[in-house]
């Protein structure tokens with residue numbers, strides 16, 4: 504089975520072009536100002552303007568209020584909302600209803616017990632993203648280049664599609680897919696040369712490795 508790939512935190516045309524040319528399935532744009540990968544809505548609109556329709560454009564938000572969602576969604580053509588904060592199932596239902604876009608809820612995982620945190624969301628989210636819990640004191644709730652034990656996902660079924668994230672790199676993604684059984688993976692730090700600076704060669708290498716070289 505082909506593994507789907509999301510390249511998250513794109514901030515410039517070089518990275519977007521590399522993701523498109525290497526046939527990424529998803530590209531992610533961060534709408535969380537403290538992040539070194541954050542983009543203003545106007546910039547995000549420019550970046551997605553010529554992105555092929557078959558690539559899913561993902562907006563990453565952390566506990567967004569309606570004002571932010573409106574500000575972004577009136578300007579940027581997005582296909583999927585990644586919710587990376589402490590959003591409740593009720594808030595997710597309200598966002599889906601109000602904005603008519605599918606949602607991918609992020610579940611932060613440090614150990615097997617954290618997987619149960621996904622259960623309340625199964626009825627309201629279109630997808631799940633299992634990401635590593637941020638280290639103590641981290642400023643960002645994701646994008647920290649931290650991994651978790653992929654084997655806790657082995658054989659698990661969720662009833663909705665899911666992605667694996669957290670500390671993936673061109674060197675470890677094939678192993679992560681093999682162990683976890685993921686059919687979709689998400690990367691940010693692992694394809695950067697510095698926080699917020701994507702590296703086109705690493706993007707190409709990651710996508711190739713995720714799909715078995």
Ligand SMILES: O=C(O)c1ccccc1NCC(=O)[C@H](O)[C@H](O)COP(=O)(O)O
Pocket residue numbers: 511512533535538539540541563565587634635643644645646647648649668669670671689690691692693
């Ligand atoms: O990337 C950020 O700056 C960020 C900020 C706030 C919430 C989430 C953020 N990133 C999430 C991701 O890029 C991915 O979904 C995932 O966490 C993978 O990150 P990484 O470990 O850097 O590959």
